[in-house]
Amino acid sequence: MKLTINRDLYSVDNKDANRKLLWFLRDDLGLIxxxxxxxxxxxxxxxVLVDGQPRRxxxxxxxxxxxxxxxxxxEDLAATGALHPVQQAFIDEQAPQCGWCMSGQMMVAVALLENNPTPTDSxxxxxxTRNYCRCGSYSRLRRAVRRASDLASQ
Ligand code: FES
Ligand code: FES
Structure with a gap:
């Protein structure tokens, strides 16, 4: 089997067919x-995003x-060397608290804005809110996604 991850192609043994993607990313590729x-x-x-859609x-x-x-x-968000608008907006709005949930939150935000560049607050x-944030950073997340939408449209 082949996996296309961040535009690179990786071979995976067929015996790993049922292994979960998370552990291939973290343990085999070091994408922690x-x-x-x-x-x-x-x-x-x-x-992560699979063909642009969030996937657990x-x-x-x-x-x-x-x-x-x-x-x-x-890791793909800053592949060009510059921060992605979502990353910049998360920093500007101080969305991360402990940071545990933030990579997942950013991927959800990227998918949202790629499918709907000017979403309403609701x-x-x-x-x-489909992703859990134990620190309750949801109002900061809302402001960050709003800011990223504005940044991307400038
Ligand atoms: S670690 Fe995958 S949904 Fe919680
Ligand atoms: S920032 Fe701590 S769980 Fe979301």
């Missing part, structure tokens, strides 16, 4: 920006995203 939280598909800390990598078997789909992790809240 994708976090482990609940391990049960609930919290969203492990969110802790419950995603490698075979389900092999041979075609494009996987993006948080669309932002609906989306950003």
């Amino acid at each position: 920006g994708t976090r482990f939280g609940c391990g049960a598909g609930i919290c969203g800390a492990c969110t 990598s802790c419950i995603t078997p490698i075979a389900a995203v092999a041979d075609g789909p494009s996987i993006r992790t948080v 669309e932002i809240e609906d989306t950003m």
